[in-house]
Amino acid sequence: MAMYNDKVMDHFMNPHNVGELENADGSGTYGSPVCGDMMKIDIKVEDDVIKDAKFKTFGCGSAIASSSVATDMIIGLTVDEALAVTNKQIINELGGLPAIKIHCSVLADHAIKSAIYDYAQKNGKSYKGLEGFDPDADEDDHHDSCEVE
Amino acid sequence: MRQVYLDYSATTPVKEDVLKEMIPYFTENFGNPSSLYTIGAASKEAIEKARTQVAKLIHAQEKELFFTSSGTEADNWAVLGAADTLKAKGNHIITTKIEHHAMLHSCEYLEKHGYEVTYLDVKPDGRVDPEALKAAITDKTILISIMFVNNEIGTVEPIKELAAIAKERGILFHTDAVQALGNVPIDVKDLGVDLMSISAHKIYGPKGIGALYIRKGVKLSNFIHGGGQESKKRAGTENLPGIVGFGKAAELAGENLDSHVAKISGLRDYFIDQITSKIENVTVNGSREFRHPGNANLTFEFIEGEAMLLYLDLRGIAVSTGSACSSASLSPSHVLSAIGVPVENIHGSLRFTVGDFTTKEDLDYVVTELVEVVNKLRNISSISKTKGW
Numbered sequence: 001m002a003m004y005n006d007k008v009m010d011h012f013m014n015p016h017n018v019g020e021l022e023n024a025d026g027s028g029t030y031g032s033p034v035c036g037d038m039m040k041i042d043i044k045v046e047d048d049v050i051k052d053a054k055f056k057t058f059g060c061g062s063a064i065a066s067s068s069v070a071t072d073m074i075i076g077l078t079v080d081e082a083l084a085v086t087n088k089q090i091i092n093e094l095g096g097l098p099a100i101k102i103h104c105s106v107l108a109d110h111a112i113k114s115a116i117y118d119y120a121q122k123n124g125k126s127y128k129g130l131e132g133f134d135p136d137a138d139e140d141d142h143h144d145s146c147e148v149e
Numbered sequence: 150m151r152q153v154y155l156d157y158s159a160t161t162p163v164k165e166d167v168l169k170e171m172i173p174y175f176t177e178n179f180g181n182p183s184s185l186y187t188i189g190a191a192s193k194e195a196i197e198k199a200r201t202q203v204a205k206l207i208h209a210q211e212k213e214l215f216f217t218s219s220g221t222e223a224d225n226w227a228v229l230g231a232a233d234t235l236k237a238k239g240n241h242i243i244t245t246k247i248e249h250h251a252m253l254h255s256c257e258y259l260e261k262h263g264y265e266v267t268y269l270d271v272k273p274d275g276r277v278d279p280e281a282l283k284a285a286i287t288d289k290t291i292l293i294s295i296m297f298v299n300n301e302i303g304t305v306e307p308i309k310e311l312a313a314i315a316k317e318r319g320i321l322f323h324t325d326a327v328q329a330l331g332n333v334p335i336d337v338k339d340l341g342v343d344l345m346s347i348s349a350h351k352i353y354g355p356k357g358i359g360a361l362y363i364r365k366g367v368k369l370s371n372f373i374h375g376g377g378q379e380s381k382k383r384a385g386t387e388n389l390p391g392i393v394g395f396g397k398a399a400e401l402a403g404e405n406l407d408s409h410v411a412k413i414s415g416l417r418d419y420f421i422d423q424i425t426s427k428i429e430n431v432t433v434n435g436s437r438e439f440r441h442p443g444n445a446n447l448t449f450e451f452i453e454g455e456a457m458l459l460y461l462d463l464r465g466i467a468v469s470t471g472s473a474c475s476s477a478s479l480s481p482s483h484v485l486s487a488i489g490v491p492v493e494n495i496h497g498s499l500r501f502t503v504g505d506f507t508t509k510e511d512l513d514y515v516v517t518e519l520v521e522v523v524n525k526l527r528n529i530s531s532i533s534k535t536k537g538w
């Protein structure tokens with residue numbers, strides 16, 4: 001479909017890292033079915049490095065593609081490096097998203113941070129990249145909040 | 150790859166007989182119908198023939214039918230024209246929450262210019278409650294506009310009963326019959342409507358041509374201003390080939406109405422049965438009894454419509470979705486919302502509309518592919534029946 005570029009379509013049709021991790025070290029969910037997009041990301045962390053990540057997404061083509069590429073991007077990164085991943089980098093990695101779909105990349109960005117937040121909470125860790133992060137913020141109006149990103 | 154078009158409510162292909170009729174009016178018989186010389190007169194004659202053909206389909210008189218550029222223009226003309234004509238009498242308009250945007254946006258425009266609009270709720274099957282209409286009427290009500298057949302869920306409204314309520318109170322009644330034309334019998338006199346919008350491209354005619362039925366005796370301010378075309382009511386050089394095509398399409402629709410309805414309703418029911426028996430957690434939106442013969446609006450729980458649409462498109466299947474993610478506004482379908490479909494389910498809705506060129510084999514192919522698509526997306530989905538959310 002002309003709306004999406006080939007890379008977005010490839011990630012949508014053949015998404016990487018679909019599923020859930022047993023005994024995940026961190027698990028984060030962002031968005032809501034009411035908004036039309038909800039993303040769940042699980043991470044496995046060893047020595048502060050994200051060794052594995054899986055996702056499950058209820059959402060449109062770009063939400064699934066954003067989830068796929070975001071999990072690809074954070075596997076192998078340190079937690080600090082993963083926290084530094086922005087929605088703009090996710091968009092760049094996808095080769096661009098239509099303006100109306102930018103919120104999908106924000107969803108992926110927030111789901112990553114939510115998973116790391118959960119990991120930090122469970123392990124008594126604190127990360128600079130999580131300062132001020134509220135995993136429950138703006139779930140109901142993330143479409144609107146994304147427009148200013 | 151097989152190509153299956155299941156979006157006949159969006160638009161239909163032009164039938165060959167219609168196209169054949171139109172072609173000479175692009176090239177040989179191109180005269181301006183307002184011209185006095187021979188080829189102009191021939192064009193004028195062709196327009197009047199088409200007017201007769203279209204009028205016959207809705208049992209109107211030729212003089213009551215005015216060609217427009219689209220159903221949207223007809224809707225705009227009806228509501229804005231009536232509001233202007235009757236402004237001394239009142240400023241209240243009644244419509245419904247499930248109208249097409251051509252009507253809703255016209256009403257929103259009027260609200261900015263001092264008019265008051267009541268948007269009636271509908272019942273869970275999408276039907277308007279006549280008692281609710283009666284209750285909404287005030288001394289200031291000048292127009293009631295209720296669509297004949299809903300474009301998303303296919304619900305057929307009790308127009309005759311609703312128009313009778315309007316008539317009893319001396320209020321003008323308009324219906325947007327764009328989806329009804331060629332799919333349900335229409336007799337404007339029997340229905341008792343004053344204004345009716347119709348369009349050619351939903352009945353295997355060309356795009357860019359519609360019409361407004363204005364009952365004899367009804368006064369309506371002009372919407373398009375200019376020359377004296379269409380009995381000085383709708384200016385602009387006529388879309389001659391479009392009008393000729395509309396005429397032929399209307400003639401064919403009238404001749405084939407019964408067989409068309411029998412065929413597509415049979416296919417539609419077969420499709421719904423197949424889908425609901427092969428895929429769990431699917432619901433049919435809208436009335437099963439009072440329904441456009443070709444419409445199947447279905448909710449597939451736990452997955453999102455645009456994602457389904459994309460996967461189906463890659464398999465050569467064209468459908469439509471009520472999901473917010475496919476729209477520029479990110480607002481989910483106002484129609485599904487109005488009939489009480491939970492928002493999360495609206496996102497997972499698809500509209501399938503079968504038409505004259507649909508075959509059972511097409512539908513079997515779609516069912517097979519859809520089973521695979523739904524399973525794949527549910528496997529990716531973060532929500533499920535067992536998990537909830």
